[in-house]
Amino acid sequence: MWAFILKRLLVALGVALTISVLSFSLLQISGDLAIAIGGPEATAEQVEQIRQEFGLDRPLIQQFGAWLWNAAQFDFGRSYYYQSSVMELVAERLPVTLTLGFLSLAIAICVSIPLGVAAALKRGSWIDRVAMAIAVTGQAMPNFWFGLTLIIVFAVNLQWFPAAGSESWKGYVLPAIALGYYATPAMMRLTRSGMLEVLQSDYIRTARAKGLSTTSVVFKHALRNAVIPVVALAAVELGFMLGGSVVIETVFSLRGLGHLAWSAISRNDYPVVQAVVLIIALFYIVLTLLADILNAALDPRLRTR
Amino acid sequence: MSNNISTGITNTSAPLLKVTNLQVKLPVAAGTLNAVRGIDFEVQRGEMLCIVGESGCGKSMTSMALMGLLPQRANITASQLNFDGAELLSLTERQRSGLRGSRMAMIFQEPMTALNPAYTLGNQLCEVLRRHRKVSRQQAKERAIYLLGKVGISAAEERLDQYPHQLSGGLRQRIMIAMALMCEPDLIIADEPTTALDVTIQAQILRLLRDLQREFGTAIIFITHDLGVVARIADRVAVMYAGEIVETADTTTLFNAPQHPYTQGLINCIPTPGKTPPGSRLQAIPGVVPSLIGEVKGCAFRNRCSRAEERCTTAPALIQATQAHAVRCHFATSPVPSTAIPCEVLHESHQR
Numbered sequence: 001m002w003a004f005i006l007k008r009l010l011v012a013l014g015v016a017l018t019i020s021v022l023s024f025s026l027l028q029i030s031g032d033l034a035i036a037i038g039g040p041e042a043t044a045e046q047v048e049q050i051r052q053e054f055g056l057d058r059p060l061i062q063q064f065g066a067w068l069w070n071a072a073q074f075d076f077g078r079s080y081y082y083q084s085s086v087m088e089l090v091a092e093r094l095p096v097t098l099t100l101g102f103l104s105l106a107i108a109i110c111v112s113i114p115l116g117v118a119a120a121l122k123r124g125s126w127i128d129r130v131a132m133a134i135a136v137t138g139q140a141m142p143n144f145w146f147g148l149t150l151i152i153v154f155a156v157n158l159q160w161f162p163a164a165g166s167e168s169w170k171g172y173v174l175p176a177i178a179l180g181y182y183a184t185p186a187m188m189r190l191t192r193s194g195m196l197e198v199l200q201s202d203y204i205r206t207a208r209a210k211g212l213s214t215t216s217v218v219f220k221h222a223l224r225n226a227v228i229p230v231v232a233l234a235a236v237e238l239g240f241m242l243g244g245s246v247v248i249e250t251v252f253s254l255r256g257l258g259h260l261a262w263s264a265i266s267r268n269d270y271p272v273v274q275a276v277v278l279i280i281a282l283f284y285i286v287l288t289l290l291a292d293i294l295n296a297a298l299d300p301r302l303r304t305r
Numbered sequence: 306m307s308n309n310i311s312t313g314i315t316n317t318s319a320p321l322l323k324v325t326n327l328q329v330k331l332p333v334a335a336g337t338l339n340a341v342r343g344i345d346f347e348v349q350r351g352e353m354l355c356i357v358g359e360s361g362c363g364k365s366m367t368s369m370a371l372m373g374l375l376p377q378r379a380n381i382t383a384s385q386l387n388f389d390g391a392e393l394l395s396l397t398e399r400q401r402s403g404l405r406g407s408r409m410a411m412i413f414q415e416p417m418t419a420l421n422p423a424y425t426l427g428n429q430l431c432e433v434l435r436r437h438r439k440v441s442r443q444q445a446k447e448r449a450i451y452l453l454g455k456v457g458i459s460a461a462e463e464r465l466d467q468y469p470h471q472l473s474g475g476l477r478q479r480i481m482i483a484m485a486l487m488c489e490p491d492l493i494i495a496d497e498p499t500t501a502l503d504v505t506i507q508a509q510i511l512r513l514l515r516d517l518q519r520e521f522g523t524a525i526i527f528i529t530h531d532l533g534v535v536a537r538i539a540d541r542v543a544v545m546y547a548g549e550i551v552e553t554a555d556t557t558t559l560f561n562a563p564q565h566p567y568t569q570g571l572i573n574c575i576p577t578p579g580k581t582p583p584g585s586r587l588q589a590i591p592g593v594v595p596s597l598i599g600e601v602k603g604c605a606f607r608n609r610c611s612r613a614e615e616r617c618t619t620a621p622a623l624i625q626a627t628q629a630h631a632v633r634c635h636f637a638t639s640p641v642p643s644t645a646i647p648c649e650v651l652h653e654s655h656q657r
Contacts, residue, residue, distance in 0.1 A: 201418065202413060202415055202418035202419045203418065203419055203420055203421040203422070205374060205413070205419075206411075206413065206419045206420065206421070206481075207421070208374055208402075208405070209372055209374060209405055209406060209410070209411040209413075210405065210406035210410075210432065210433040210436065210484070211402040211403060211404065211405035211406035211407055211433070211436060211437060212402070212406070212432070212433075212436055213402070213436075216432075216436075220424075221421050221423075221424075224423045225421070225422065225423055298423065299422065299423060300422070300423065300425075300468040300470070301422055301468070301470045
């Protein structure tokens with residue numbers, strides 16, 4: 001098991017390094033940085049001065065080394081737009097995004113797995129049809145529209161939750177539902193099809209032949225095997241929710257990473273964009289690593305590979 | 306009826322399992338599949354009954370019906386399905402699952418997929434005992450180690466922490482046998498347990514099952530399509546064809562004096578060293594098994610039978626040739642000239 005984790009860790013490190021190269025190149029291909037920093041009114045001398053000040057006249061490999069060294073210490077430089085370091089901006093918004101992401105994932109898991117199991121057990125019944133209806137609407141509905149609907153119903157009409165802001169936990173409820181609903185269909189379908197397949201398998205017949213209770217057959221023997229692909233999917237979904245919740249963060253005026261990235265892109269604030277891209281990529285790497293480890297814990301066959 | 310001589314086990318009283326007029330119907334797209342069409346048989350305590358027949362004859366359906374493992378859409382009826390005094394069909398699902406694994410256990414054809422890949426062997430072995438008996442974890446583990454030794458698995462204690470994928474097919478089937486024995490069941494149903502294994506492993510597993518059956522006094526219903534296997538291990542044989550039992554007899558009688566043309570045909574298909582000329586074509590029964598979707602009229606074997614005549618269009622009754630020998634054929638009472646190979650020859654040819 002430890003050898004497996006170590007191997008995965010090395011792979012993850014390799015991926016992280018590759019992504020840092022891409023992230024660094026992003027800044028380089030965006031044009032002459034000195035001109036970008038100087039702004040449209042800067043004279044040629046000023047641009048030259050900026051170029052020297054920021055070390056932009058040095059060879060690329062040196063610039064990359066310096067940037068990577070700083071990035072490893074969580075120093076991504078200063079924002080072009082705000083008068084603060086990039087890391088401060090990120091640190092301020094990260095908790096919002098993390099809270100939203102994990103809450104959404106929790107909602108998605110709590111809905112999709114029980115529903116998927118129930119749909120598989122009672123295939124063709126009303127609960128299966130309800131589950132399918134939830135899946136289809138969840139996949140077909142744009143999540144900004146669903147977010148707005150939630151605001152109209154629960155914030156404007158019923159006034160149960162605030163329409164915007166992250167001051168209290170209440171502010172997270174509606175966006176987490178909106179985002180969680182978005183992640184539910186795929187996980188639910190995968191649980192359902194996984195359960196259907198596993199329930200047909202020989203080892204489930206063996207479990208029944210042993211006289212085990214339905215609970216033991218379904219939860220101990222079937223679900224554990226059916227849920228393995230769902231774990232990998234959940235990791236990807238969480239990565240997506242951490243990085244791609246721009247729309248929901250905007251709808252609910254949550255000041256998270258997605259929101260920061262979106263505004264930084266529109267302002268050509270490249271150091272911020274670069275940092276956000278790198279951080280989100282690192283999230284993906286960590287989550288994939290965690291999913292691999294969790295899968296290996298669930299499926300002993302993976303450990304020996 | 307059928308007093309069992311060959312095992313030497315004295316039957317205490319009633320048979321362990323008594324099946325009368327068992328029928329299994331399955332709804333399929335084309336209509337109703339009459340998988341099992343009214344079969345009768347008994348299993349005595351401690352005896353090895355072989356049910357033999359080709360694919361689709363209903364032998365697996367019979368075993369699944371006995372275990373109560375058929376899907377709910379299957380329609381199972383019987384005048385009697387009596388297991389040691391209990392009418393299986395009138396039990397609740399809860400009561401039946403209390404019998405499964407505890408008093409009647411099953412070994413399946415595919416050892417490679419019959420074990421759950423996610424749990425250790427120890428977990429899967431102990432689970433069945435702890436489900437049915439009040440024993441501690443430690444006691445269950447000791448029983449598992451004891452039985453792994455019995456089924457010929459070395460280093461039993463370390464094996465308990467291994468996973469199925471770390472074992473070969475032969476070892477996995479030994480695990481399945483140990484698992485079936487965990488609660489000391491009265492009856493084990495073995496559904497083609499050696500079919501998926503290499504020939505050498507097959508012989509080992511057969512011997513093992515035979516030895517364990519004698520040691521623990523467990524009755525075994527052994528389902529197979531291989532008459533060679535039957536000759537080696539059976540006390541009594543039931544030959545199934547198209548959802549019916551066409552002939553039942555003790556093993557010696559069946560091989561020496563088969564009465565049903567289908568049984569005779571099956572036995573003639575087996576090549577015998579020294580008797581079958583080298584290079585000659587192997588015998589086969591012409592024709593195909595009739596479809597069991599919808600009613601089968603008359604004798605199901607008549608379109609493949611060389612002796613078929615007018616009266617075969619009516620269904621033959623089960624005729625008691627001798628006390629322990631029943632045949633479902635109109636010709637059964639008239640003695641048939643035996644074309645079969647003597648049982649001893651067959652025994653020899655398969656023991657090598």
